[in-house]
Amino acid sequence: MPNQPARDLPERMARLIVHERAPYNAEPPLDRLRVSWRTAAVDFYVRSHGDLPAIDARTYRLEVGGALGRKLSLSLAEIQAMPQTTVTATLQCAGNRRADLRAVAPVSGDPWDAGAIGTADWTGPRLVEVLTAAGFDMASAREGLHVAFACHDTVDGEDYRYGASIPLAKALAPETLLAHTMNGAALLPEHGFPLRAVVPGYAGVRSPKWLASITVQDRPSDNPIQANDYKFLPPQVDPEGVGPDDGITIETMPLNSAICEPARGAALAAGRTTVRGYAVCGDRAVARVDVSGDGGRHWVQARLEEAAPFAWTFWSAEIDLPPGEHELAARAWDAAGQTQPAAPDDTWNRKGYLGTAWHRVRVTVA
Structure with missing residues (x-):
């Protein structure tokens, strides 16, 4: 069925502490996070960099290519017909608890408290299964390869769509999924309907929503989200003008x-x-x-x-x-x-x- 981002969204937004309405960024009150070890989808934090794209599941296609044996175009039904895995994993924004840092001195970004985090059951095929279906030869996997995701959402105020990448080793790990289901139900629009990546242990930025394509390549994504943003920088460094070789790319989340x-x-x-x-x-x-x-x-x-x-x-x-x-x-x-x-x-x-x-x-x- 088609995605309808506006349907019931105001009601769900009313449950959360909204930091921005466009792009939509919100977190739950902290006491609600302790209601259940698995976070209900309506209480899960929302991190968006742009619009919530309207995607019709009936016509949706995921394109897979790059350094593979062949290009592959998959419908949502074909993705759901592949072997399915459920992984329970926590996703967390790299800016979680930014409010504490903001109390020290001004910082950029939404003033997240400690609620930009949540845990859910994610279901879908392992990413390695999708890459294998596209002809990826595990025996020829070599160091230095990356798996890049391109998405359907346009970054707010920019002329490019969201994109990010992860190292091949993490892409091939058994916990890394392409999820169409969250806690046993189809993804909500704000959580990536109809398909998102789930990369457990990594910052939420590496689990892109609204997937459009996946590419295996010999370098990290050159999307500005990957190349310039989400870098852990020394305190004296101005983020303006930061490039791919500056700072520490945020991947695995710390304690x-x-x-x-x-x-x-x-x-x-x-x-x-x-x-x-x-x-x-x-x-x-x-x-x-x-x-x-x-x-x-x-x-x-x-x-x-x-x-x-x-x-x-x-x-x-x-x-x-x-x-x-x-x-x-x-x-x-x-x-x-x-x-x-x-x-x-x-x-x-x-x-x-x-x-x-x-x-x-x-x-x-x-």
Whole structure:
């Protein structure tokens, strides 16, 4: 059936904290992220760089080519008829928690709190299956190849369409999908209907929506999104004029955590308080989460709850809070023994990417 981006969209937008309406960028309140380990599609953050394209699934085609044996053009029905895989994975915007960096000094981009993240069941063929169907010879795979995605959405205020790429090794990994289904239902328009890439462990920018074509090539995509944007730059570097060889291209996401409950500014009763949140690490396991009721002077270890490879870990902790003002803090540790920086000043950059400092929430206890 045809895609209808406007249908029910205002109702879904009303559920979220909208940072921009055009392009549409929004995140859920943090307490809603803790309602379910799998995030409902209507509560999943939305990151758009331009329009929400109207695509008719009946006439949709995905073009696959490049350094392959042959070109392939697939309908949505043909994609759905291929062997299907479901992967539970967390997607996260590279600008998640930008608000914390913005509090240090001005940065560009939407002021995301800690809600530019979500976890879902994604279903579709593995990307490697699609490449193989197009004649890609696994035996001849060589280093230096990349898989580039071109999409149907036009970047806001620009004359080009969205595009990005990933290294071939990640494209061939079993967790990397072309998804047409999210939590058992067709993708919503704002989440990429009818087809998107899902690249677990990588920043959301590498999981493009509204796919138009896939190309295997000997270099990263030259689309400005890939070549110039989403670069982690030293704090003194001005993002204007940044090129393909500057900065660190953001791919695998770093260790992060956030307090979802209680909310900032909450008024609590004295005594035992439950603190809940999430922790996530791109391609490594979360090993421990610590929670503090006094800004990091003393810590208790949180109880780790449901988790999965390439998905976030839910956690909770009980702490005693006497009357007064308190700064709650959370920090995670990964399987390599790495933890988060204490202050956002340590990783501040002009684009506001990769805000991973201890998450801090001030509350009042009566």
